[in-house]
Amino acid sequence: MVLGAIMAILDVTVVSVALPTFQREFHASYATVAWTMTAYTLALATVIPVTGWAADRFGTKRLYLTSIALFVAGSALCSVAWDIGPLIAFRTVQGLGGGMLMPLGMTIMTRAAGPQRIGRVMAVLGVPMLLGPIGGPILGGWLIQAASWHWIFLINVPIGAVAFITSLRVLPKDQPHVSESFDFLGMLLLSPGLALLLYGVSSIPGAGTVADAKVLVPALVGLALVIGFVLHARRKAHALIDLRLFGNRNLSVAVITLTLFSVAFMGAMLLFPSYFLQVRGEDTLNAGLLLAPQGIGAMLTMPASGRLTDRMGPGKLVLGGIVLIAAGMAVFTQITADSSYVLLLGALFVMGMGMGMTMMPIMSGALASLGDQQIARGSTMMNIVQQTAGSIGTAVMSVVLTNQVQGNPAATVYSAVMQGTVPASQVSGAVLSQGRSSLASAFGNTYIVALILIVLCIVPSLFLPRRKLERAEQPQDEVAVPVVMH
Structure with missing residues (x-):
């Protein structure tokens, strides 16, 4: 796997x-x-x-x-x-x-x-x-x-x-279940709906604004199709995505928490390498290596978090992880063009530890209480939520950063120099220095938005289960009926 x-x-x-x-x-x-x-x-x-x-x-x-x-x-x-x-x-x-x-x-x-x-x-x-x-x-x-x-x-x-x-x-031999008829109408509504919605959202950074037709038209059409699917799924017994799963309180709370978390953290993940590339002038290989402390921090906490989630539920772990991520993100809100690498890498390490205590425990809390026949639909739903929310977060952070840069002429010039569209020889040293500092400030202001979103994750995380999870009883219509042959 x-x-x-x-x-x-x-x-x-x-x-x-x-x-x-x-x-x-x-x-x-x-x-x-x-x-x-x-x-x-x-x-x-x-x-x-x-x-x-x-x-x-x-x-x-x-x-x-x-x-x-x-x-x-x-x-x-x-x-x-x-x-x-x-x-x-x-x-x-x-x-x-x-x-x-x-x-x-x-x-x-x-x-x-x-x-x-x-x-x-x-x-x-x-x-x-x-x-x-x-x-x-x-x-x-x-x-x-x-x-x-x-x-x-x-x-x-x-x-x-x-x-x-x-x-x-x-992998064990397949034991496919007698499946209900395929929900063709649901597929025709949800699959293109999600694709159009994500296309519109992913077009926001290039357009620079949500009001552009390239963003609004596909996003609104996609949203309308998704809403149409929700209305359809509420009436159909075996819809493509079983909305009855939201009747499970643990899954509902986990979906809300995962949505907010993915928007905030996945969006911020985009900014970390961009800062090292655009402000500090690192190449792609070094920028990637500078992110390694985040992975190390996660690898330290993730195995223990998995065992603890099994024993005591995800609630306390996720809350602690969000606090660690917020503490590390707070450091990046004060970032400058010459911030200490030791301080920044330390903050990334702390955020990695928080990450290891957050995302997978949230998913575990959602899936552990589902019946065996509900797991495939539940995991599909969680992946849709994560993919959609992550794309939204990336677009939001890109637009915030772009607007911050465009609002500062010096930062705009420096960014153009770093991207190679303006020769450095045509720009004075004083303008480059000022632009570098302004660009760093733009990143810091964008991290403030990410920090606010991370802190908001605390609210739904308070409702995550704080005790050992038990698998839910399957609905009667999903329980296999034994057949005796004479």
């Missing part, structure tokens, strides 16, 4: 480092090459909603093996792309496979662990979720410098082959 998760998550951040390389290789604009990221995200949003139904209908092992094969095939095709158009198309194939890997992995591990051990196994699955944003820039920068951009995709082939063979031998 971890091998599959590593491929899916690393591929998002590895490609982000290669965007300037794609611009040079394919003689394309940044807006065009950015579609290599957007196409992958939209494919994820399209396929995730149907994963729960497909897992019940065809079996988790078969579907997991299929998703690995699809992802590896997409990776191999990306490595031989001859132009930006085919690369974007092949990234879509990758996303269709990658979108199923995480919810399927969570479903398989949750069912295998049982409610008494779910915290521990979710902590293991949480490692690639955390290290992806940290290790991706490091790996991507190194591969591009040491070999070529093709290897950021080719590296998935051997990893995928090992994951496929191991899964084939290790």
